Amino acid sequence: MNIHGSIALVTGANRGLGAAFARVLLANGAAKVYAAARDPSSVKQAGVVPVQLDVTKPDQVAALARDLRDVTLVVNNAGVFEPGPLLAPQSADALMRQMEVNALGPLRVVQAFAPVLAxxxxxxxxxxxxxxxxxxxxxxxxxxxxxxxxxxxxxxxLRQELKAQGTELLSVHAGFIDTDMASGVQMPKTSPDDVARIALEALQAGQSEVLVDDISRQVRQGFSASPAIYLGTGA
Ligand SMILES: NC(=O)c1ccc[n+]([C@@H]2O[C@H](COP(=O)([O-])OP(=O)(O)OC[C@H]3O[C@@H](n4cnc5c(N)ncnc54)[C@H](OP(=O)(O)O)[C@@H]3O)[C@@H](O)[C@H]2O)c1
Known part of the structure; x- marks a missing residue:
């Protein structure tokens, strides 16, 4: 897909990686960027169109898809990270909250915008x-x-289902990105603008998946190690 002339919707675009996606999209010739945020007044970037979207609210997602009929690119960026052990009593509640934003959110947004993209x-x-x-x-x-x-x-x-209507889906895997979410991490971090740039280059190249940094490439390689990396001792 060509970014030049595209009309993008970016979720969680008021800060962090979402704001970087909006910036890099405009710098690469996107015709319009809808910067979605739970609180649209928190979108401070010039040149974007702020819109309200809490991805956990199906009514808001559906209303936005009814309003924004010109979208050609959806960037599911909004996310939350709640650290803690799985054995802690509150972990099931934390899992449900993160599933709502990180998994069900993008699913709802893609379901609602699939007809618009088609x-x-x-x-x-x-x-x-x-x-x-x-x-x-x-x-x-x-x-x-x-x-x-x-x-x-x-x-x-979704990538397989969207193929029938000619819509591509790019998965972006990253290690640590220099945003609020990783502010407590003392490890090398990629700048959000670099992540956005690499993702958009991969989209333009027609890739289905991109691993933006060494950490994600090493972990992917570790799948075929013995023992496989995901069986390891972790942090
Ligand atoms: N930072 C990293 O190291 C890292 C690494 C790999 C992947 N990621 C992923 O990259 C994406 C962006 O993360 P980030 O690093 O930019 O995090 P961030 O700085 O914490 O920003 C998170 C964004 O998501 C928004 N958001 C949270 N809940 C939302 C909801 N219910 N509806 C709509 N928007 C919501 C936030 O809005 P508010 O301002 O309203 O809270 C904010 O704009 C996430 O999907 C994250 O999982 C991050």
């Missing part, structure tokens, strides 16, 4: 996943990893 000639979806879709850091990412693993499986299923 009407606009096929178009594309980007789903922001993680190296933690494949790996669980012990005592830290159990519930987040479960939600991102679900988002990965949903992305793989």
């Amino acid at each position: 009407a606009n000639g096929g178009s594309a979806v980007i789903n922001m996943l993680s190296v933690l879709s494949w790996l669980t850091l012990a005592n830290v990412s159990g519930t987040y990893s479960a939600s991102k693993a679900a988002a990965w499986a949903l992305s793989n299923g």
Whole structure:
């Protein structure tokens, strides 16, 4: 898909990676960027069109898809990370909250916008996943990893279903990105603008998946190690 002239909807576009996606889309010639946020007044970037969207609210998702009939690219970026051990009593509640945003959110958005994308000639979806879709850091990412693993499986299923209407779906896997979400992490982090740029280049090249950094590439390779990397001791 060509970014130049595209009309994009970016979820969670008020800060972090979502704001970077909006910036890089405009810099690469996108004709319009709808910057979706739970609170649209928190979108401070010039040149975008702020719109309200909480991805956990099906009514808001449906209303937005009714209003924005010109979208040709959906970037499912919004996400939450609640660290903690799986054995803690609150982990089931934390898992449900993260599933709502990280897995059901993108599913709802794709379901609602699929007819819009089809009407606009096929178009594309980007789903922001993680190296933690494949790996669980012990005592830290159990519930987040479960939600991102679900988002990965949903992305793989949706890609196949969307193919019939000519819509591509790109999965983006990253290690640590320099945003609020990873502010407590003392490891090398990729800048959000670089992640957005690499993702959009991969989309333009027609890829179905992109691993943006060394961490995600190493973890992918570790699938075929013995023992496989996801069986390891974690953090
Ligand atoms: N940072 C990393 O190291 C890293 C690594 C791999 C993948 N990722 C993924 O990259 C994506 C962007 O994360 P980030 O690093 O930019 O995180 P971030 O700085 O914490 O920003 C998260 C964004 O998601 C929005 N959001 C949260 N819940 C939402 C909801 N219910 N509806 C709509 N928007 C909601 C937030 O809006 P509010 O301002 O309203 O809270 C914010 O705009 C996420 O999917 C994340 O899982 C991040």
